[in-house]
Amino acid sequence: MIKEIIKDEEFLKQPAEPATPEDAEVAQDLLDTMAAQESCACLAANQIGVNKAIIVYDDNETPRVMYNPRIKSAMRPYKATETCLSLDKDSEVTRFFDVKVIYEELVDGNLLQREVRLRDWEAQIVQHAIDHCKGRLV
Numbered sequence: 001m002i003k004e005i006i007k008d009e010e011f012l013k014q015p016a017e018p019a020t021p022e023d024a025e026v027a028q029d030l031l032d033t034m035a036a037q038e039s040c041a042c043l044a045a046n047q048i049g050v051n052k053a054i055i056v057y058d059d060n061e062t063p064r065v066m067y068n069p070r071i072k073s074a075m076r077p078y079k080a081t082e083t084c085l086s087l088d089k090d091s092e093v094t095r096f097f098d099v100k101v102i103y104e105e106l107v108d109g110n111l112l113q114r115e116v117r118l119r120d121w122e123a124q125i126v127q128h129a130i131d132h133c134k135g136r137l138v
């Protein structure tokens, strides 16, 4: 279901609670909401009003879901200017060009741990979404 994007900074600044297999509907709502936006590369669950650590991002037109994502290692920092659906102005942030991310994937009702190495744009949008899970706004 398409949800409204939350802009309430007090709500968005709360660290997200761990996601569980019962949150599959939240992941679907995130995918639907991301698809309905004109330009949206990533979305975290708190941006649709659910304070759980789930993110979605658009990997070359293929939407992906990560439960409980975290950065395991990061290399090659650079400065980036980012926009956010939940914020009205752009922000300057430090991102890493090359990251390893640990996350969980929902398979047959169970969360299985995965690890992926991301670079460049994909790495950047996932870092942005993981920041949302920490309650950090760019």
Ligand SMILES: [Zn+2]
Pocket: 083, 084, 085, 086, 128, 132
């Ligand atoms: Zn954002």
